[in-house]
Every structure is written in structure tokens, then in C-alpha cells.
Amino acid sequence: MKTINKIILISLAILTYSCEDILEEDITNDIVQIISPAKDTKIESNVVSFKWNSLKGADKYRIQVFTTDQVLLLDSLTTKANLTLPLNAGNYLWRVRAENYAYQSTYSFPSNFSTTIPDDLTNQQVILSSPDNDKFVNFINVTLNWIPLNKATSYSVKVVKTSTGEEVFSKNDLTDNSVMLDKPTLEDGNYEWRIKAKNTDSETKQYSARKFNIDTTSPNQPKNTLPADNSTQSVNTAVTYTWSIPADVGLAKSPISYVVEFASDVTFNSIVDTINSNATTLQYTSTTKGVYYWRVKAIDGAGNIGTNSTGYKFTVN
Known part of the structure; x- marks a missing residue:
């Protein structure tokens, strides 16, 4: 009996901690060793590259930058052991x-x-x-914008299609801090834009x-899955709605979210509820008896809106 009681007590003790707490390494008493910028x-x-040694058991790092009179300028999280930040000329602590x-x-x-910002x-x-x-x-016609760099008199910009390395846009001797791509056509895909600053005596070492x-x-047109067309539901009961969508075959696959509409008429002129979802499923509870219809459309991260699915009818008793 004593053995059983001990087992029960141990089990209860374990359950007081979450799985994450058990698996994560206790780093409470550890200290991250900074590399640069070192003291003085x-x-x-105009930028500062902060670096520090990785710490075993760490998932991320919180870096703080202060003025010398203890005013917090930055409080940022990163998963890397380095971070490059723009800073005005001045004295700082980090x-x-x-x-x-x-x-x-x-x-x-x-x-x-x-930090000081030289003419060079x-x-x-x-x-x-x-x-x-x-x-x-x-x-x-994407507009590219940047912050004017002190002592710079002009900028050079180029845009490269990353899948091929092809340079699709280039302009030099720009004096403004923005430029719009004036290409008549650009294919869907991923692009990298690069900019360099110049003055009469120097230029930035890298883009x-x-x-x-x-x-x-x-996005493609979704297809309603469950509940099936002409289904019957109980009032005030949560129901799981699911749908499918064909795979995106475009060159740039932006993330997709969904808008699910519930209506009291087959033409969806009388919308009774609209729910957003990032997955192809959601739970919804009908609180009023009657005949309803539901449909779903996809919207991608670029703002493109797909065609609504065919509406399914359901009756709430």
C-alpha cells in the first residue's frame, strides 16, 4: 500500500508541470556571453551588428538597447545569435x-x-x-522605399528574379528615396530588390x-465537404464544417485563408454570419432554428479572392 501511495504522489507531482516545462532546459542561472560590440x-x-554566443537550451534571445540615461530604445526577440540594427549617432548600452x-x-x-556617422x-x-x-x-508596379542615408547623394537600385538570377529592373543616380517598378510586365514569382548609396567620394560596400x-x-475554388448538403442539425450544438481546395499551382504560393458565409437564402443575399478561418475547418453553432446555407471562399496573402464554393443547405431543428 505504501508503494502504491508513493507512485500516486509522484504521478501527481509530475502532472503539476506542463510537458513543455519538463522538456525545456532550465537556463535560469545561465548568462549569455556577448561578443560585440564590446565595452567602450x-x-x-549608421548600423550596429550585435553578436553573442549561443546558449544551450535557448530557443530565442531578447536584446535590449538603452541610452546612457537608461531610456529603453529597443526590446526585440530573435532566434539568431546576432542582430543588425540602425542607430543614430550617440552613446548606448546593450x-x-x-x-x-x-x-x-x-x-x-x-x-x-x-556610434558616429562619418561622411564615408x-x-x-x-x-x-x-x-x-x-x-x-x-x-x-511595386513601389520600393528606403530611409534617406545621411551624406548620400544618390542611390542605385536593381531587382533580380531569384529563381533565375535575371536582372529585371535597374536604375542609377536616383536622388529620391523611393522608386516604382515601371516594367510593363513581370511574371509571378519571388524577387529581390537591392540598393546601394553613393556620394562623390564613397559608396556603401554592399547592397x-x-x-x-x-x-x-x-486561389482555387473550395469544395464543401461536411456537413453534407441537405443535412439536419440540432440547435445550439457545435458542428464541424470542413472543405477541401485543390493545390495551388501558381509560381508564387502566398498563404491562403478562408471566409465562410452562412445565409438564410440560397442566393446568399441574406448573410446571417461570416467567419474567418486559417484552416480548412471550423466549428459553428446555430442558435436559431430554420433553413440555412453555407459556402466558403479562399483569399491569399497577396489579396487575390477566389470563387465561392457551391452553397450547401442545412436545416436546424
């Missing part, structure tokens, strides 16, 4: 800690550094503002780069 580092650039699902390490001791552009970078990296759009996706193909 002087940086001549620290980093490791995190996983269940635990957080101790912050590293704050390290101070300073060699070690500087152009900061890109839009479109966001890997954004999906459904048009070809700043981001990617975007052109997707002008509408």
Missing part, C-alpha cells in the same frame, strides 16, 4: 538574455558603446522601409536587400 567600442556607421518556453536566463552585464559611406547601410521582407502583392513576391493568380 566606437562604431563609425544587454541580452536567452529564453525558451519555460525559462529565462540572467541578462548579460550591460555593455556600453558609441563604406561601412554604412541603406535602411529599407517597404515593402516588408517577403511580402506578397498582386500587382507589378541592402529584401525580397517580395508577385502573385496575381486567384
Whole structure:
């Protein structure tokens, strides 16, 4: 009997912790070792590359940057052991800690550094503002925007199709901080845009780069699966609705979400409810008896809208 009681107590103790807590490594007393910028580092650039040693058991890292009077400028999470950030000229402190699902390490001791922005552009970078990296759009006249770089007098931009390496757009000696792609046609696909800044004496050592996706193909038409057409349901009872959709065969496959509509008429002129879903299933409860219809359409991440599925009828008793 004593043995059985011990087993029960041990089992109860284990159940007080989640599975994630049991599997995650306790890093509470660990400290992340910073690499750069080290104490008293002087940086001549508009960007700072933060680096630190990886910590065993960490899933991500939280980096914080302060002014010297302790004003928090940045609090960011990253899964990498490095992060490059734009900073104005000034004096700063930074620290980093490791995190996983269940635990957080101790912050590293704050390290101070300073930045100045010279006339020489060699070690500087152009900061890109839009479109966001890997954004999906459904048009070809994409406008590229960046933050003006101090001391730069002109910019060179080029756009490359990543699948082939073909340069599809190029402009030099731009004095504005934006440019619109004036190509009459661009195929669906993934593109990388690159920009370099120049002045009379220097230019940035490397191109700043981001990617975007052109997707002008509408999603396929979904097909209702369950509940079947002409089904009967009980009022105030949750019902699982499911549908299928053919695989996307377009060159740029943007993520798909769905809009499910419930109506009291077969023509869907009287919509009684609209539900959004990121999966091909959802649960819905009808609270009023009557005859209803449901259908679903797909919308992709570029904004393309597909055709509605054929409406299915159901009766709520």
C-alpha cells in the first residue's frame, strides 16, 4: 500500500508541470556571453551588428538597447545569435538574455558603446522601409522605399528574379528615396530588390536587400465537404464544417485563408454570419432554428479572392 501511495504522489507531482516545462532546459542561472560590440567600442556607421554566443537550451534571445540615461530604445526577440540594427549617432548600452518556453536566463552585464556617422559611406547601410521582407502583392508596379542615408547623394537600385538570377529592373543616380517598378510586365514569382548609396567620394560596400513576391493568380475554388448538403442539425450544438481546395499551382504560393458565409437564402443575399478561418475547418453553432446555407471562399496573402464554393443547405431543428 505504501508503494502504491508513493507512485500516486509522484504521478501527481509530475502532472503539476506542463510537458513543455519538463522538456525545456532550465537556463535560469545561465548568462549569455556577448561578443560585440564590446565595452567602450566606437562604431563609425549608421548600423550596429550585435553578436553573442549561443546558449544551450535557448530557443530565442531578447536584446535590449538603452541610452546612457537608461531610456529603453529597443526590446526585440530573435532566434539568431546576432542582430543588425540602425542607430543614430550617440552613446548606448546593450544587454541580452536567452529564453525558451519555460525559462529565462540572467541578462548579460550591460555593455556600453558609441556610434558616429562619418561622411564615408563604406561601412554604412541603406535602411529599407517597404515593402516588408517577403511580402506578397498582386500587382507589378511595386513601389520600393528606403530611409534617406545621411551624406548620400544618390542611390542605385536593381531587382533580380531569384529563381533565375535575371536582372529585371535597374536604375542609377536616383536622388529620391523611393522608386516604382515601371516594367510593363513581370511574371509571378519571388524577387529581390537591392540598393546601394553613393556620394562623390564613397559608396556603401554592399547592397541592402529584401525580397517580395508577385502573385496575381486567384486561389482555387473550395469544395464543401461536411456537413453534407441537405443535412439536419440540432440547435445550439457545435458542428464541424470542413472543405477541401485543390493545390495551388501558381509560381508564387502566398498563404491562403478562408471566409465562410452562412445565409438564410440560397442566393446568399441574406448573410446571417461570416467567419474567418486559417484552416480548412471550423466549428459553428446555430442558435436559431430554420433553413440555412453555407459556402466558403479562399483569399491569399497577396489579396487575390477566389470563387465561392457551391452553397450547401442545412436545416436546424
